[in-house]
Amino acid sequence: MSDCIFCRIVNGEIPSTRVYEDDLVLAFEDIHPMAPVHCIVVPKIHIATLMDVTSDLMPYVGAMTAAAQEVAKRKGISEKGFRTVINCNAEGGQVVFHLHMHVLGGRKLRDELG
Numbered sequence: 001m002s003d004c005i006f007c008r009i010v011n012g013e014i015p016s017t018r019v020y021e022d023d024l025v026l027a028f029e030d031i032h033p034m035a036p037v038h039c040i041v042v043p044k045i046h047i048a049t050l051m052d053v054t055s056d057l058m059p060y061v062g063a064m065t066a067a068a069q070e071v072a073k074r075k076g077i078s079e080k081g082f083r084t085v086i087n088c089n090a091e092g093g094q095v096v097f098h099l100h101m102h103v104l105g106g107r108k109l110r111d112e113l114g
């Protein structure tokens with residue numbers, strides 16, 4: 001979707017600091033980090049919300065999980081611990097309507113994104 005900010009990051013129209021990438025997903029630094037480590041993992045196709053993940057799209061969700069593991073390793077927080085968050089729709093706090101997983105860590109977390 002040409003008007004979707006995360007699609008534009010995926011296709012390089014909007015700059016980002018890439019942390020991990022494979023055929024299915026991209027991970028990049030959040031522009032407004034809420035913790036010392038705050039990355040965003042997105043599928044490389046436009047899926048609006050978690051509720052739009054149908055069975056044929058499940059490989060993207062698996063790839064997002066594997067990417068979160070890789071981000072945690074690369075950022076040095078896999079052993080200390082971290083948090084993954086997927087906000088869904090308005091009351092879930094979703095602002096960008098392209099499915100994404102937050103990866104947060106680097107300090108003791110409280111109720112960020114709550």
Ligand code: AMP
Nearest residue numbers: 005016029030031032087093094095096
């Ligand atoms: P959510 O509230 O779950 O939709 O989170 C959207 C996240 O995307 C927020 O943490 C924003 O800081 C982040 N974000 C928005 N625009 C950009 C951007 N251009 N580059 C990186 N992160 C962004």
Ligand code: ZN
Nearest residue numbers: 004007046098
């Ligand atoms: Zn999109």
